[in-house]
Amino acid sequence: MEKLKGTRIEWVTESCALLSQISDEFRQTRPFEGLTIGTGIHLEPKTVALIMTLRAGGANVVASGNLSSTQPDSVEFLRSRGVIVHAEQTTDSARHTALLKKVLDQQPQLLLDNGGDLFSLYLESPYPGLLGGTEETTSGRMLLEPLREKLDMPILVINDSPIKQFGENRHAVGQSMFETYMRLTNRSTNGKRVTVFGYGPCGKGVANCFRNAFSVVTVCETDPVLRLEAHLDGFLTPSREEALASADVIVTETGAIGVVTERDLLLLKDGAILLNGGHFPTEIDFKGITRSSEVIARCDFENGALTSLKLNSRKSLTIATAGHMANLAGPRPLGNSIESMDFGFALQAKCLERVASGSATRQDCVVPVPRDIDKWVAGSYLASRTE
Numbered sequence: 001m002e003k004l005k006g007t008r009i010e011w012v013t014e015s016c017a018l019l020s021q022i023s024d025e026f027r028q029t030r031p032f033e034g035l036t037i038g039t040g041i042h043l044e045p046k047t048v049a050l051i052m053t054l055r056a057g058g059a060n061v062v063a064s065g066n067l068s069s070t071q072p073d074s075v076e077f078l079r080s081r082g083v084i085v086h087a088e089q090t091t092d093s094a095r096h097t098a099l100l101k102k103v104l105d106q107q108p109q110l111l112l113d114n115g116g117d118l119f120s121l122y123l124e125s126p127y128p129g130l131l132g133g134t135e136e137t138t139s140g141r142m143l144l145e146p147l148r149e150k151l152d153m154p155i156l157v158i159n160d161s162p163i164k165q166f167g168e169n170r171h172a173v174g175q176s177m178f179e180t181y182m183r184l185t186n187r188s189t190n191g192k193r194v195t196v197f198g199y200g201p202c203g204k205g206v207a208n209c210f211r212n213a214f215s216v217v218t219v220c221e222t223d224p225v226l227r228l229e230a231h232l233d234g235f236l237t238p239s240r241e242e243a244l245a246s247a248d249v250i251v252t253e254t255g256a257i258g259v260v261t262e263r264d265l266l267l268l269k270d271g272a273i274l275l276n277g278g279h280f281p282t283e284i285d286f287k288g289i290t291r292s293s294e295v296i297a298r299c300d301f302e303n304g305a306l307t308s309l310k311l312n313s314r315k316s317l318t319i320a321t322a323g324h325m326a327n328l329a330g331p332r333p334l335g336n337s338i339e340s341m342d343f344g345f346a347l348q349a350k351c352l353e354r355v356a357s358g359s360a361t362r363q364d365c366v367v368p369v370p371r372d373i374d375k376w377v378a379g380s381y382l383a384s385r386t387e
């Protein structure tokens, strides 16, 4: 028997059935021939599979990452395949912005954005020839929606596909945040009180995964309609104060700023563990909390994977990954499951093809994925599972 030593990038690439099918198709059709695509998305093995699919379609790719999530192996792999990469594993937003600007310096004709960074920087210093592109997340959509008039080009929002909503945000983020809690803390979930902030698709998934692991789950959601849904789904929905005070574990999944701040310190239960799963490191105010005069001691474990704080009140609390998206930070950050990212990245590849072909228009500025693309991705995945 021949014994080969495989890498994680190879394992991921082999597991992406949809991207592999699209790569075969793109090798024939070459939809991005002569075009440069600028990317600003987490650089990890699954995005490597996406970027290599775009390359199969003839694209030059100039890539950057997102704050805190860049994986050196992925950068090295991409560079070895001729992709220009401007990315570092940094948590410094000024440095991150400088790297994104380097992507825009290449004047790509298409942008693949994640969090709205690239499109908003483009507006600060526009260049000729940008055809449009895609935005991956809820947070990015929220940032770009008010800029529609200025952008005035096709930008398809992957997050607003029902497949992304249920396939990644609901099912995969829930599993991944749950796996992250177990991996970083090595603590149990049984009988623990878990409070989830936000009951959008991500919050729903997190709440269900912890419930399935025998935790008692509370949902804290500002929208009364979704709060009702959480109640009907069997979750506790008390006041915010009660939700904070009762929690052994707190997970934020809102896309909002300052969901848990220094002002909440006196409310928190002794030993509470806080994790953020939202895109920006603003949901748990890590800086404000760690600099609070209430904090009398701090201990960082494993390079900041966990930060424990001792308070004046003698209570303690622990924050995961300094408030950065916990499932893509810390030791061995696997992120969401390969299958779920294969859905989302198949939508990405097909949407970029649509924009490159010129058949998406200026009216399609910050709009959901076209329905026919959703149907193609869903049908192709099901076909790959039943063959």
Ligand SMILES: NC(=O)c1ccc[n+]([C@@H]2O[C@H](COP(=O)([O-])OP(=O)(O)OC[C@H]3O[C@@H](n4cnc5c(N)ncnc54)[C@H](O)[C@@H]3O)[C@@H](O)[C@H]2O)c1
Binding pocket: 137, 138, 139, 140, 168, 169, 173, 176, 197, 198, 199, 200, 201, 202, 203, 220, 221, 222, 223, 226, 253, 254, 255, 256, 258, 259, 277, 278, 279, 280, 325, 327, 335, 336
């Ligand atoms: N970790 C990951 O791998 C991953 C993957 C996909 C999306 N995300 C991010 O997760 C976040 C949530 O995504 P979503 O699709 O569920 O978003 P969503 O907008 O559908 O849901 C967020 C919910 O939070 C609620 N909310 C806002 N502020 C709140 C507050 N202060 N307290 C309680 N509830 C509040 C909103 O009413 C909304 O219902 C976003 O930042 C998104 O970018 C993370």
